Amino acid sequence: xxxxxxxxxxxxxxxxxxxxxxxxxxxxxxxxxxxxxxxxxxxxxxxxxxxxxxxxxxxxxxxxxxxxxxxxxxxxxxxxxxxxxxxxxxxxxxxxxxxxxxxxxxxxxxxxxxxxxxxxxxxxxxxxxxxxxxxxxxxxxxxxxxxxxxxxxxxxxxxxxxxxxxxxxxxxxxxxxxxxxxxxxxxxxxxxxxxxxxxxxxxxxxxxxxxxxxxxxxxxxxxxxxxxxxxxxxxxxxxxxxxx
Amino acid sequence: xxxxxxxxxxxxxxxxxxxxxxxxxxxxxxxxxxxxxxxxxxxxxxxxxxxxxxxxxxxxxxxxxxxxxxxxxxxxxxxxxxxxxxxxxxxxxxxxxxxxxxxxxxxxxxxxxxxxxxxxxxxxxxxxxxxxxxxxxxxxxxxxxxxxxxxxxxxxxxxxxxxxxxxxxxxxxxxxxxxxxxxxxxxxxxxxxxxxxxxxxxxxxxxxxxxxxxxxxxxxxxxxxxxxxxxxxxxxxxxxxxxxxxxxxxxxxxxxxxxxxxxxxxxxxxxxxxxxxxxxxxxxxxxxxxxxxxxxxxxxxxxxxxxxxxxxxxxxxxxxxxxxxxxxxxxxxxxxxxxxxxxxxxxxxxxxxxxxxxxxxxxxxxxxxxxxxxxxxxxxxxxxxxxxxxxxxxxxxxxxxxxxxxxxxxxxxx
Numbered sequence: 001x002x003x004x005x006x007x008x009x010x011x012x013x014x015x016x017x018x019x020x021x022x023x024x025x026x027x028x029x030x031x032x033x034x035x036x037x038x039x040x041x042x043x044x045x046x047x048x049x050x051x052x053x054x055x056x057x058x059x060x061x062x063x064x065x066x067x068x069x070x071x072x073x074x075x076x077x078x079x080x081x082x083x084x085x086x087x088x089x090x091x092x093x094x095x096x097x098x099x100x101x102x103x104x105x106x107x108x109x110x111x112x113x114x115x116x117x118x119x120x121x122x123x124x125x126x127x128x129x130x131x132x133x134x135x136x137x138x139x140x141x142x143x144x145x146x147x148x149x150x151x152x153x154x155x156x157x158x159x160x161x162x163x164x165x166x167x168x169x170x171x172x173x174x175x176x177x178x179x180x181x182x183x184x185x186x187x188x189x190x191x192x193x194x195x196x197x198x199x200x201x202x203x204x205x206x207x208x209x210x211x212x213x214x215x216x217x218x219x220x221x222x223x224x225x226x227x228x229x230x231x232x233x234x235x236x237x238x239x240x241x242x243x244x
Numbered sequence: 245x246x247x248x249x250x251x252x253x254x255x256x257x258x259x260x261x262x263x264x265x266x267x268x269x270x271x272x273x274x275x276x277x278x279x280x281x282x283x284x285x286x287x288x289x290x291x292x293x294x295x296x297x298x299x300x301x302x303x304x305x306x307x308x309x310x311x312x313x314x315x316x317x318x319x320x321x322x323x324x325x326x327x328x329x330x331x332x333x334x335x336x337x338x339x340x341x342x343x344x345x346x347x348x349x350x351x352x353x354x355x356x357x358x359x360x361x362x363x364x365x366x367x368x369x370x371x372x373x374x375x376x377x378x379x380x381x382x383x384x385x386x387x388x389x390x391x392x393x394x395x396x397x398x399x400x401x402x403x404x405x406x407x408x409x410x411x412x413x414x415x416x417x418x419x420x421x422x423x424x425x426x427x428x429x430x431x432x433x434x435x436x437x438x439x440x441x442x443x444x445x446x447x448x449x450x451x452x453x454x455x456x457x458x459x460x461x462x463x464x465x466x467x468x469x470x471x472x473x474x475x476x477x478x479x480x481x482x483x484x485x486x487x488x489x490x491x492x493x494x495x496x497x498x499x500x501x502x503x504x505x506x507x508x509x510x511x512x513x514x515x516x517x518x519x520x521x522x523x524x525x526x527x528x529x530x531x532x533x534x535x536x537x538x539x540x541x542x543x544x545x546x547x548x549x550x551x552x553x554x555x556x557x558x559x560x561x562x563x564x565x566x567x568x569x570x571x572x573x574x575x576x577x578x579x580x581x582x583x584x585x586x587x588x589x590x591x592x593x594x595x596x597x598x599x600x601x602x603x604x605x606x607x608x609x610x611x612x613x614x615x616x617x618x619x620x621x622x623x624x625x626x627x628x629x630x631x632x633x634x635x636x637x638x639x640x641x642x643x644x645x646x647x648x649x650x651x652x653x654x655x656x657x658x
Contacts (some may be wrong), residue, residue: 017375023392024552068564077573092390097554167365181365205356208285208363210370222367231356 001104001151001199002110003237004118006126007144013099014132014139025096025132027075029067029096030228031060032163034211039130039141044116049215050170054113057197058239059162060106061228062099074102080136098138106143107237109197121145151235158239160230164198165211165223166191175224183223194226198238205231248278256470258434258477259501263301263470268292271360273452280361282397283374289437292353300440300465306354312348317343361399371397414498418508418549425508428515428546429553431560432484432503439539443469446532477540478502480529487521508549511653515544515569516588522567523584535579538566547572574606575646583639590634592651593627599652605645612645 008031015035016025036058045054064070081093108114120126126143134140166184167176174193176184183189183204194200207230210222232238250255250259266275276286287522291302299305324339331548339565360376361605369379385394385404396404410416418425434468444465451463489497489503492514509515522542541563545556545656559570565578579587592598605612616628631644 022552026554026558072576092392095555169366171410176365178365181363185360185363205358206378207358208360210367210375222370224363224365 001235003107003149003151003235004114004121005149006060006106006108006111006121007146008062008104008106008141009144010102010130010139010141011100012065013102013130013141014096015099016096016132023092023094025094026095027099027167028163029062029064029070030162031062031104031106032189032211033057033059033165033225034163034213035130036060038214039128040108040117043128044114045230046153049217050149051172052170055109055111055171056117057109058106059198060104061161061240062102062104065241074099076100080133096133098133105146105237107149118145118217120191149235151237154198154235154236155199155201156236156239157202157204157231157233158169158236160207160226160228160232160234160238161240163209163211163225163227164194164200165204165213166194166227166239167223168193169213169215169221169223178196198234200232200238202233203230204233254441255467256436256474258436259503261434261436265298265467276359280359282403283361283377283397285376286359287411288355288357288359290353290355290357298467300349300444300467300470301437302354303437304440304444305382310350313346317346363547369395371395371400373400410498412498412506414495414508415506415549423548423550425510425549426512426546427549428507428509428544429556429560430488430505430507430518431543432481432563433541433543433563434503435539435541438537439470439473440465442533442536442539443473445536476529480525480540483525483529484522487525488518491517491521511545512546512571512649513653514650515546515650518544519567519569519584520588523581523588526581534548538581539567541657543568543570544569545572569646569650571646571649574649575642577643577646579639579643583637583643586634586637587639587643587647590630590647592631593624594649595652597624597627598648602644602649602652605648609642611639616641616644 005227014025014027015031016027035054040056041053044056048051048054048239062070062074064074075097077095077097079093079095081090083090084111108117110118117126121143122145125146128143129139131139166181168174174191174197176191176193180191184191184194185206185208188203188206190200190203194203203226207227209225209227212220212227213223214220226232228240245257245259245262248254248262251264252448253266254262254264264275266272272288272290273280274602276288279286289302291298291305293305293309297309298306299308321340321343324336324343328336360481362377364378366591367378371377371379371402372394373396377399379397381395383396383398383401385396385401386392387394390577415427418427447463447465485499485505488507492507496508496510498508500506507514507518519542526538530538530540533540543560543563545559546569548554559568559572566580567584568576568578570576593601601612604615615624617625618634619625631648635641635644
């Protein structure tokens with residue numbers, strides 16, 4: 001099982017949670033599967049969804065050892081008031097956090113569907129857009145190819161450093177079903193997607209949440225996911241380094 | 245939580261944590277159902293042990309039992325290594341594997357896991373508050389003033405509807421009458437795991453220093469100590485609330501929980517009074533905890549009354565040090581209790597100078613440092629003498645600047 005490792009950098013980025021009370025949007029401090037995979041699908045995908053979409057699987061994390069320090073140095077806030085042109089007035093202002101000058105790593109599962117990405121990456125940095133408020137200039141990211149990793153070689157127990165879905169809609173074998181999810185919740189046995197795509201061997205403490213998965217051009221569903229902080233037995237690149 | 249704390253097997257509880265003993269046949273999932281069925285998720289640290297070893301908190305029990313286990317397994321491992329040449333290799337491997345199995349068995353007795361009410365595989369519309377359940381249109385919540393509609397799940401909707409009157413009516417009033425007023429969210433936290441360690445450390449020290457000749461074996465703390473601590477902690481919180489009311493007057497105080505209060509700050513430098521009250525009461529109730537990392541911490545987050553509560557909560561739920569003050573968007577300070585005492589006693593320059601320092605630091609911390617340390621401005625240099633002294637004694641410069649921002653309106657107090 002091989003992954004391609006990319007250096008990641010962005011000047012201004014909004015990887016947010018949902019708006020709170022329609023006003024406040026906090027940012028998260030990792031690069032979830034849904035965001036980076038969606039950004040890569042937008043450029044290298046085939047425009048299809050569910051089982052027909054290209055099998056691009058990626059995730060990532062930012063580089064930091066102390067989250068409080070990282071928040072202090074790399075998270076700022078922006079107050080923004082979208083304008084209603086029909087009423088010629090500004091609607092309720094929103095307060096959004098954003099990440100600036102951030103660096104990290106992105107890991108892409110190597111398979112036939114990512115050949116085009118590999119080809120482009122060999123020519124130079126890849127540019128892509130990710131996250132919120134792209135129309136206001138946020139979200140430009142760069143990926144710089146670093147090399148390949150054999151995920152089976154370095155397995156360890158530790159704290160998950162990213163967000164990964166436990167199932168993939170419409171992909172035979174990866175849609176888990178009630179039984180697979182029950183086994184994960186009750187016994188810590190990873191679903192097929194977690195095992196076969198990310199090489200996760202065991203989930204000792206699960207922090208669950210939901211990630212968005214598009215099912216059409218205009219819609220999608222939220223799927224059960226493992227969030228950062230879960231204790232897992234997995235390839236080392238998915239884990240927080242000691243002291244982080 | 246108040247109802248929950250009445251259960252016989254709940255030994256210690258705060259508004260967000262509890263410590264309980266269950267019999268082996270009881271289910272933890274059932275025990276916390278009261279919370280999980282309302283949509284909360286519960287982080288559980290378990291210790292499965294015999295009553296004789298039931299010692300203060302789960303991780304402390306684990307630590308203690310691990311020491312014994314490691315000692316025993318090390319002796320066995322040495323025995324196996326000595327016999328290595330005399331026994332067949334498969335027997336040697338089998339015996340080593342027995343040791344590993346025993347370690348796994350030991351770890352399995354101390355699981356750390358989360359309990360969730362329900363976890364659907366997929367959700368069409370996610371609840372905007374908990375982000376863990378499906379939002380239904382019948383539970384849409386419309387804010388009358390702003391017109392903002394929040395799409396909620398049943399649990400979050402029921403929690404909103406729980407009280408007919410708003411849970412913080414004064415906050416509503418401040419928001420409507422003085423939308424530019426500043427408020428502070430104050431949260432006192434108690435870390436149960438750290439409390440167990442601290443109390444045992446204090447007892448060990450006491451035995452070592454005072455009665456070492458009279459007793460030969462290690463004395464271990466039992467649950468009655470926690471019950472006593474709970475009593476003191478509750479009294480401490482009660483007094484803290486009362487003192488705040490005296491200092492700030494009732495109309496500027498919005499109690500929410502015993503350890504969670506919102507106050508209207510007029511002016512911001514009132515934070516110093518809050519810190520003084522906390523420091524005095526802490527010295528009165530827990531004098532021994534002042535000399536080390538305290539399991540009881542204070543977090544204060546200050547902003548305009550309109551500012552989103554969720555941001556405050558992120559600050560309040562993760563205390564970095566014993567005392568933490570955040571001025572949203574302007575700076576943070578994290579201090580231990582000794583540093584707090586020192587900071588409170590610093591003779592500050594005039595409000596005008598503090599204001600100047602605060603304004604400069606908003607542009608550049610380095611520039612502010614020049615102002616404090618530059619001997620060129622003799623008048624300013626000497627009046628900032630004590631501030632410079634505090635930096636030498638371990639308080640960082642950022643804390644000084646945040647404190648300057650807190651105190652810049654001090655003249656309005658007098």
